[in-house]
Amino acid sequence: MTTLVRNAWYVAAWSTEIDDELRRFVILGDPVLLFRRTDGRVAALEDVCPHRQLPLSMGKRIGDTVQCGYHGLTFDTDGKCVRVPGQDRIPLSACVDAYPIEERSGIVWIWMGEPERANPDDIFDLPQFHDDSWHMHHGGALHIESNYLNVAENLVDPAHVSFVHETTLGNSASENVPVHVSTEGEEIIAWRWIRDSEPIGFFKAFGGFTGNVDRWHYYHLRLPCTAYIDFGSADATREIAEDDRDSGTRILALHFMTPVTETYTIDRWMHLRNTAVGSDEASDKMDALFEIAFGEDKEILEAVHIEEQRPRKRRPIRLAIDHGPMVYRKRIAEMLERERTDDASAPTNGAYVIHS
Amino acid sequence: MTTLVRNAWYVAAWSTEIDDELRRFVILGDPVLLFRRTDGRVAALEDVCPHRQLPLSMGKRIGDTVQCGYHGLTFDTDGKCVRVPGQDRIPLSACVDAYPIEERSGIVWIWMGEPERANPDDIFDLPQFHDDSWHMHHGGALHIESNYLNVAENLVDPAHVSFVHETTLGNSASENVPVHVSTEGEEIIAWRWIRDSEPIGFFKAFGGFTGNVDRWHYYHLRLPCTAYIDFGSADATREIAEDDRDSGTRILALHFMTPVTETYTIDRWMHLRNTAVGSDEASDKMDALFEIAFGEDKEILEAVHIEEQRPRKRRPIRLAIDHGPMVYRKRIAEMLERERTDDASAPTNGAYVIHS
Amino acid sequence: MTTLVRNAWYVAAWSTEIDDELRRFVILGDPVLLFRRTDGRVAALEDVCPHRQLPLSMGKRIGDTVQCGYHGLTFDTDGKCVRVPGQDRIPLSACVDAYPIEERSGIVWIWMGEPERANPDDIFDLPQFHDDSWHMHHGGALHIESNYLNVAENLVDPAHVSFVHETTLGNSASENVPVHVSTEGEEIIAWRWIRDSEPIGFFKAFGGFTGNVDRWHYYHLRLPCTAYIDFGSADATREIAEDDRDSGTRILALHFMTPVTETYTIDRWMHLRNTAVGSDEASDKMDALFEIAFGEDKEILEAVHIEEQRPRKRRPIRLAIDHGPMVYRKRIAEMLERERTDDASAPTNGAYVIHS
Structure with a gap:
């Protein structure tokens, strides 16, 4: 049974990844052709010719149309066939899907579900995207051979940083600090403060702290596939309030997960x-630190994915730190159930997708 | 359900591929051992010892017999076991299949079906094989990761050359010229003439034409796996008749498809x-041009094969140019149905093998 | 249906393979973590955390405990969880399997079945392990991509050496010498003497024989996965008795097969x-000769394993030399049947595992 939610906005690419060339992406298992039209907008078509199934990305552009590389069928950016060489009549069924696209803040968003449900107002946004006192920096794309649920739950799990990221994002000071979890609409938030302790590697290298700090981690996981981690530090002697985080060194680390298939996920x-x-x-320095940390996550998540293919010998155990991930998996299960029954008003107490 | 027709002659190898050594080939999914006997004839045995299943090709020749490399069981070229080391009695069931072989014009033909149906008179032949005014040149073997049906239908499809082989076998002059299709016995023929147009790359490089030409392409696809393409050009000012092709520069390009498995085909x-x-x-020059063109086909056919593994979202569309391929797939489906029901006189209106 | 017998002692590793580091092995399809405790004994744990399934071998040692690399759960060498960071209560179900281990003569034995059935008295032993007039030398580990049954039956099959090991362990003198087979408890023994013939390559290179010898091969295969081959030579003019083998040059070649999975076997x-x-x-010289011979076995066994994946066209034939292997497969089938029905007293006439 699929774990992929279709009626949602996903990040297809950074804006810088798309240009005049025909490029193939795979998103939720479906091949997608992306290119930039002559007017600069991004076009997204199903990447398979309805005639003999050649990927359209192997053909060529003729203006804003795409000509198949096998027999020359030509499609416009609405997915409509506009030419069949050798005959005048164009069959009514000669078309491919065109996907809704929105490009904002250097991010290309795509809607893979029912087009009539696509609402640009639902696209993830933060006030800091539009605030000049904040610096925005697009990073890389981490390719992870794992189902996206593992990747996502790692992003509502502050507890793992103490063990996975000992030298970068965590240290032993946080090992036993409990995690709080709450939900707000489509977001699950897991957080904790570690007061008056040694700064973690990240803020030693980047923030320049030498004495003890108050440190916070707020993991916001927005259904189904977007996360931002609000983390930072302030001099411990200042004893700042929880809502005064802007007075410290504060970072919002964003993760846009794109399920390529059930077993492969890209995390931009x-x-x-x-x-x-x-x-x-500063951006380069921070990228280098993140790349170390995300490499540590990748190693863990791919190993877990491999083990999950093996039949389990025992029931999984549940811990206090699992609260965020369990809420997330329950909510995803409900979304999938609604899509399966094609009923947007279905009750939200469907079957759980708990750790398999 | 298999797509492989067993009661037919297939090309196992060029004559030059077979010598004294034990060599393993896989044809219609079955391993076959080929070697040249001391009298020069080609022997073909099932390449698996009936004792512990070691390929006989891993053993060694002793005269015209083959000794298994595991326990020394020895087989003659009829597939009969002639020695079991350690015992005098040879079990009646100790044998392997021997396949009918015919070698003609430098080509080794094999019959993989019921031996009693093998009739050498059915082997593909052309008058030009035996005509000294024609030059015969054996080319290479193109390995294609695709079911053979895709490879075959490409050889009764003149329309694709305008798009796949723009610089070699086609050009834009032919894009909208309709294709004629007829059938003669076991052959499906698709053809068209492109009159008074620029010569294609092939005849620019090879035939030396500079002005406009009349160009023809006759695709003959003989069931199940042989094709020859009669193509050529003549000076357009001559306005030659359709049956006067010998007065122009004329080439017969032959393709012998050998299905290795359902997903792999060799095109000699x-x-x-x-x-x-x-x-x-001239042969070398022509080989070089063909190799470019066939590399273009391979790229297309392998991409189509990969896409065919994916569930289709929509019904395939049918175009006028598909007439030849559709007749071919229908005829193959009928052959398979007759083999399945083991009734050579079955009616020819069986289920279709249309594009999956 | 599994071919793997669980209630048996298997060789997990040579003693020299295990040290302070956390090392992952796969045995009978199950991941196993092995390391040497501070007191020198070997610990063996199921190599998967019961929380989120990360292999414990990716974590780190803290004294004699192992801390998971994902969330820090910590296990002692009995497999009991002794720490869950972030909470005081440790769930009762937070544990992993610990496997019985015995280390003897430089060999680490593991029991993968029901722990209460593990009896160290059942571990394979030979008087020569404890006899100073014999030299003991641990060799290498041959990795074979084959089900273990093929590997094992090769070790109760003296007939193959004439054909597979022509230059090392066999020669043509033995081709037609019949094989005797008997069983003693858990052992199947296949043997033959080749009297008054040229020495095989092994004893030419190693034993220094130049004239004719009497040569013996006794293949002892102990259920399920241990074999030792007693082979040697003596000057033919001496005409030694069968039970006087110690007066000749005598070698006991031991093979400990560890099924990694159904398709992969390690032969130490x-x-x-x-x-x-x-x-x-002398040890180095002998290793070099064995490595040639075992490489020959590996090539054969892997080819047979590949062919076994293909549907057989005909029933396998049975020869006199198959007696030992057939008894072995029958006995293994009975062991599997007893494990399947969980009844150690089941009759021994269960279904056969004959060559598939």
């Missing part, structure tokens, strides 16, 4: 920060 | 030509 | 010899 990551605004050097 | 290609007879330089 | 091999005691040079 970027950040916003309230310090070193305009400094490319 | 050669040509006959009525010009530059005896010139190795 | 070693030897005992009654000559050149204490000579490392």
Whole structure:
């Protein structure tokens, strides 16, 4: 049974990944052709000719149309066939899907579900995207051979940083600090403060802290596939309030997960920060630290994915730190159940997708 | 359900591929051992010992017998076991299949079906094989990761050359010229003439034409797995008749498809030509051009094969240019149905093997 | 249906393979973590955390406990969870399997079945392990992509050496010498003497024989996965009795097969010899000869395993030399049937596992 939610906006690519060339992406298992039209907008078509199934991305552009590389059938950016060489009549069924696209803040969003349900107002946004006192920096794309649910739950799980990211995002000071979890609409939030302790590697290297700090981690996981982690530090002697985080060094680390298939996920990551605004050097430094940390996550998540293919010998155990991930999997299960029954008003107490 | 027709002659190899060594081939999914006997004839045995299933090709020749490399069971070229080391009695069931073989014009033909139905008179032949005014040149073997039906239908499809082989076998002049289709016995023929147009790359490079030409393409696809393409050009000012093709530069490009498995096909290609007879330089030049064109086919066919593994979202569309391929798939479906019901006189209106 | 017998002692590793590091092995399809405790004993745990299924081998040692690399759950060498970071209560179900281990003569034995049935008295032993007049030498580990049954039956099959190991362990003198088979408890023994013939390559290179010898091969296959081959030579003019083998040059070649999965087997091999005691040079020379021979076996066994995946066209034939292998497969089938029905007293006439 699929774990992929179709009626949602996904990140197809950074804006910089799309240009005049015909490029093939696979999203939710479906091949998608992306290119930039002559007017600059991004076009997205099903990447398979309805005649003999050649990917249209192997054909060529003729203006804003795409000509199949096998027999020359030509499609416009609405997916409508506009030419069949060798005959005048164009069959009514000669068309491919065109996907709704929105491009914002350097991010290309795609809607893979029922087109009539696509509402651009639902696209993820943060006030800091539009605030000049914050620096926005697009990072890389982490390819992970794992189902996306594992990747996502890792992003509502502050507890793992103490063990997975000992030298970057966590340290032993946080090992026993309990995690709080709450939900707000489509977001699950897991957070904790670690007060008056040694700064983690990230803020030693980047924030320049030397004495003890108050450190926070707020993991916001928005259904189904977007996360941002609000984390930062302030001098412990200041004893700042929880809602005064902007007075410290504060980072919003964003993760846009794109399920390629049930077993492969791309995590595009970027950040916003309230310090070193305009400094490319700071961005590069931060990228280097994130790349170490995300490499640590990738190693863990791929190993877990492999083990999940093996029949389990025992029931999984449930811990206090699993609260966020369990709520997430329950909510995803409900979304899938609604899509399966094609009933947007279905009750939200469907079967759980708990750790398999 | 298999797509492989067993009661037919297939090309196992060029004559030059077979010598004294034990060599393993896989044909219609079955392993076959081929070697040249001391009298020069080609022997073909099932390549698996009936004792512990070691391929006999891993053993060694002892005269015209083959000794298994595991326990020394020895088989003659009829597939009969003639020795079991350690015991005098040879079990009646100790044998392997021997396949009918015919070698003609440098081509080794094999019959993989019921031996009693093998009739050498059914082997593909052309008058030009035996005509000294024609030059015969054996080419290479194109390995294609695709079911053979895709490869075959490409060889009764003149329309694709305008798009797949723009620089070699086609050009835009032919894009909208309709294709005629007829059938003669076991052959499906699709053809068209492109009159008074620029010569294609092939005849620019090879035939030396500079002005406009009349160009023809006759695709003959003989069931199940042999094709020859009669194509050529003549000066357009001559306005030659359709049956006067020998007065132009005429080439017969042959393709012998050997299904290795349901997902892998070898296409051995050669040509006959009525010009530059005896010139190795011309053969090399033509090989080089064909290799470019066939590499283009391979790229298309393998991409189509991969897409065919994916569930289709919509019904395939049917175009006028599909007439030849559709007749071919229908006829193959009938052959398979007759083999399935083991009734050579079954009616010919069985289920279709249309594009999956 | 599984071919893997669980209630048996298997060789997990040579003693030299295990040290302070956390190392992952796969045995009978199950991941196993092995490491040497601070007191020198070997610990063996199920290599998967019961929380989120990360292999424990990706975590780290803290004293004699193992801390998971994902969320820090910590297990002792009995498999009991002793710490869950972030909470005081440890769930009762938070545990992993610990496997019985015995280390003897440089060999680490593991029991993968029901722990209460593990009896160290059942572990394979030979008097020569404890006899200073014999030299013991641990060899290498041969990785074979084949089900273990093929590997095992090869070790109760003296007939194959004439054909597979022509230059090392066999020669043509033995081709037609019949094989005797008997059973003693859990052992199947296949043997033959080849009297007054040229020495095989092994004893030419190693034993220094130049004239004719009497040569013996006794293949002892102990259920399910241990074999030792007693083979040697003596000057033919001496005409030694069958039970006077110690007066010749005698070698015990041991094979411990560890099924990794149904399709992959590790064969750890070693030897005992009654000559050149204490000579490392002799050990190296013998290793080199064995490595050639075992490479020959590997090539055969992997080819057979591949062919076994293909549907058979005909029933396998049975020969006199198959007696040992057939008894072995019948006995294994009975062991599997007893494990399947969970009844150690089941009759021994269950279904046969004959060559598939």
